[in-house]
Amino acid sequence: MSENDFYRPEDLDRLRMENELLAFEVRFLKARSGGPPDVAGSPVSLSRMTHLEEAETDLKLLLRRINNSPLGPVARTNKNFKTLNNRYLKRSEDAMSMAPAQRVAYLEGAERDLVLLLGRLGRWPLGVAFRRRKSFRTLQERYL
Amino acid sequence: MEGIATDRPEHPVFYAGRFSEQVTDAGLPGDQTVLSDWDVLPSQLSSALERASVLVVLDMLSFPFESLTGDLQDVPLILLLPAGFDANFLMTVFGKAALSKLSFFDRIAAADDVWTEVRQIYGFTEGQRLDIDDDRLGRAAAEIWAALEAESALHAPLGEGAYEADRYWTARGDALAGGAPHRAICSVNHSSRFNKAIHRVQAKALGPQFAAARGTQADEIPFDVLEVGAGIGRWAASFDLAKTRFTGVDISEGMVEAARQNFSQCRFDLLGEEPVLPYGDESFDLSFSVTVMHHNPTPTKWALISEMWRVTRPGGRLMFLEDFVSGGWSATSTVYPMSVNEFVELLVEATAGQVVLEHVESIRYRHDDFTRGGLLSVSKLGVAKTW
Numbered sequence: 073m074s075e076n077d078f079y080r081p082e083d084l085d086r087l088r089m090e091n092e093l094l095a096f097e098v099r100f101l102k103a104r105s106g107g108p109p110d111v112a113g114s115p116v117s118l119s120r121m122t123h124l125e126e127a128e129t130d131l132k133l134l135l136r137r138i139n140n141s142p143l144g145p146v147a148r149t150n151k152n153f154k155t156l157n158n159r160y161l162k163r164s165e166d167a168m169s170m171a172p173a174q175r176v177a178y179l180e181g182a183e184r185d186l187v188l189l190l191g192r193l194g195r196w197p198l199g200v201a202f203r204r205r206k207s208f209r210t211l212q213e214r215y216l
Numbered sequence: 217m218e219g220i221a222t223d224r225p226e227h228p229v230f231y232a233g234r235f236s237e238q239v240t241d242a243g244l245p246g247d248q249t250v251l252s253d254w255d256v257l258p259s260q261l262s263s264a265l266e267r268a269s270v271l272v273v274l275d276m277l278s279f280p281f282e283s284l285t286g287d288l289q290d291v292p293l294i295l296l297l298p299a300g301f302d303a304n305f306l307m308t309v310f311g312k313a314a315l316s317k318l319s320f321f322d323r324i325a326a327a328d329d330v331w332t333e334v335r336q337i338y339g340f341t342e343g344q345r346l347d348i349d350d351d352r353l354g355r356a357a358a359e360i361w362a363a364l365e366a367e368s369a370l371h372a373p374l375g376e377g378a379y380e381a382d383r384y385w386t387a388r389g390d391a392l393a394g395g396a397p398h399r400a401i402c403s404v405n406h407s408s409r410f411n412k413a414i415h416r417v418q419a420k421a422l423g424p425q426f427a428a429a430r431g432t433q434a435d436e437i438p439f440d441v442l443e444v445g446a447g448i449g450r451w452a453a454s455f456d457l458a459k460t461r462f463t464g465v466d467i468s469e470g471m472v473e474a475a476r477q478n479f480s481q482c483r484f485d486l487l488g489e490e491p492v493l494p495y496g497d498e499s500f501d502l503s504f505s506v507t508v509m510h511h512n513p514t515p516t517k518w519a520l521i522s523e524m525w526r527v528t529r530p531g532g533r534l535m536f537l538e539d540f541v542s543g544g545w546s547a548t549s550t551v552y553p554m555s556v557n558e559f560v561e562l563l564v565e566a567t568a569g570q571v572v573l574e575h576v577e578s579i580r581y582r583h584d585d586f587t588r589g590g591l592l593s594v595s596k597l598g599v600a601k602t603w
Contacts, residue, residue: 086586089541089555093578093590096556100576117564119557 084210088126095122124179128167130211131186132160143198156185187215226269226407228364229291231256233275235353242354244361253278265291269407272296272360274353281313287582290413292398293318294360297326299351303333319419320344320450321398321412325360327351339457341478343397343448367396379550381512382467382489389468393448397474401447413582418506418537419454421577421591426454428575429502429533429593435459442500442527444493444520445508449475452482463500465493491519495527498601503528504535507589510542510551514562517554521566530598533574536563540590556590563594570597 099122135156138147147153160182167178190212193199202208228248232239236252244250251264253275261283265271272294273279284291295314297306307315315338318324325346326334334340346363348356370392392400402411430439439460443451446464448471455462462482466472475484485494503524509517524534540556554562563571571594579589 085553086541089553090586090588093540093556093587096560097576097578097590100573117560119560122557 084207088214091126092122095125121176121179124176124183127183127186127215128160128179130215131156131182131189134186134189134208134211135161138193138202141201143201146198156189160185183215186211190216226267226409228270228272228361229264229268230272230274230357230361231279232353232357233278235275238352238354239274239357242358244358246361246365248361256280256283258283262288269409270294270364272357274357276310276314281310281317290409290416290582292408292412293322294346295322295324296348296351296353296356296360297324297330297334299327301330303330303337306330307334307337318344319412319415320453321408321415325356339453341449341453343474343478367399370396370399379548381516381550384550385511386468389447389466390470393468393470393474397448400471400474401450410583415450417579417581418589421579422451422504422506422535422537423454425533425535425575425591425593426502429535433501439502440500440529442493442495442503442524444503444505444524446475446484447471449479449482449484451504451506452479457481463495491516491523493523493527497526498529498532499527501529501532502535503532504537506537507539509536509559510539510554513552514554517552517559518562518566521563525567525571525596528596530596530600533593533595534571535591535593537579537589537591539588541586541588556592560592563592567594567596571595572597 096119138144138153139157139161148157167175170178193202193208194212194216203212225247228246229251230239230244230248231251233251233253236250239250249264249268251261255261255264256279261280265288268291270292274296276295276298284293293314295310295318297310315334318338318340320341323344323346324331324334324340325348331345335345346360348359350356350359389400398408398411402414433439439455441455441460441462443449443462443464446452446466449462449464452462452464452475457479462479464472464475464482464484465487466475466484467487469486472484472486475482487493505520505524509520512520521534528534536559538559539551540554540559542551542553573592574595575591575593577591578587579591580587581589
């Protein structure tokens with residue numbers, strides 16, 4: 073790869089595995105150094121925490137995509153969707169300062185909400201626009 | 217010096233120093249570069265070695281070894297020890313600058329008596345020796361060139377059809393371990409420079425963890441080490457074998473045979489068809505594997521991890537340096553992709569959770585544009601069955 077080229081991974085699985093590996097290492101280093109409260113003393117395994125954090129990230133990305141898509145205005149009329157927007161996009165900074173047990177509960181909630189959202193979008197008549205996208209289908213394969 | 221084009225494929229570079237005419241006159245038949253003692257200014261040497269598959273130093277007395285820094289250290293070396301000098305003289309002159317820095321992928325051409333002494337002092341392996349019949353420079357260069365050609369031309373009958381780990385690694389090891397050992401243990405389709413670069417990155421990660429595994433154990437107590445998938449035994453060289461009882465196990469008879477020749481003071485055993493380690497419970501202080509697990513399907517991984525845990529003493533370490541990032545699986549692929557999270561889950565399951573995570577390190581190889589490898593080290597929980 074020449075120095076002027078940007079890193080453009082084309083294989084989504086490879087990118088996911090690389091993210092997992094790097095996140096796992098970071099979590100280990102933080103835990104070993106007795107780092108911030110989001111990891112130190114957590115009873116949940118490192119690999120599980122990494123998975124939950126990935127689910128939270130995927131959920132935020134999905135919400136942003138929906139908001140920015142032509143279906144965004146329609147979606148924002150839904151009360152549940154507005155709740156998700158508030159919880160994960162507008163107040164997500166609060167989650168960083170939570171106590172370990174609270175943060176685990178928050179992340180597990182994010183994983184549950186992601187599964188519900190993917191399920192609803194899959195059944196939604198207008199969801200066909202999302203199902204055409206490979207990245208959306210990848211999320212469905214991973215979490216449903 | 218012959219013209220150097222940056223788009224040339226990798227090729228051998230011969231440093232003939234003060235005797236370049238002799239080597240040029242020898243008329244080596246291939247695509248190689250011959251350097252004289254006028255070509256050793258740092259920028260010239262760096263440019264000449266940019267596409268070198270191997271650097272053959274025929275005139276050691278005039279070669280600036282201190283110039284081999286940075287990426288140039290990835291170039292495998294073949295050193296022709298000057299004839300007419302005894303081992304003590306050679307070790308005094310070249311010990312610090314060259315001999316002590318050689319790695320498993322570097323080789324030496326020397327007379328029998330000198331080789332025996334040098335090998336003993338620096339712990340070189342039999343596989344690191346190149347046999348040269350005629351030490352006149354032109355003839356020696358031709359012999360080395362022929363040996364390199366023979367190694368790269370050696371064919372490994374890897375079979376047709378879908379990949380099966382047992383069959384593939386047995387066939388590959390048996391075919392290459394004797395004639396081209398360095399191709400047998402790393403990437404068979406890449407040059408030894410590529411493989412040395414990978415080895416150096418892995419060694420840098422493993423070295424401190426091997427030391428940590430030994431910890432504060434007294435020198436008088438032998439450190440029992442097991443490598444699963446030991447190949448020709450390259451990682452044995454990372455231990456002080458005067459204080460370590462190194463045992464390796466491999467599926468290929470050819471590999472085991474080559475490993476025994478390389479490290480006669482160590483033990484190497486053949487693994488049977490079933491992934492059952494032929495050792496008693498709690499026999500080792502450290503059990504490790506390097507790029508072995510990712511070549512095996514999940515049930516084999518599970519069985520090997522479980523066996524490694526069984527033969528490791530409580531408080532001892534298990535280490536895995538593997539690829540945790542790869543593309544999709546295909547019938548011709550030799551890698552069974554498994555992410556680090558999946559591997560950790562398997563590790564916890566195969567050991568009934570009786571391990572504690574001691575070290576995690578991601579590993580990025582120089583030729584990759586992404587992070588692929590990872591080193592996991594865990595210690596075994598429990599109380600020893602015997603004291």
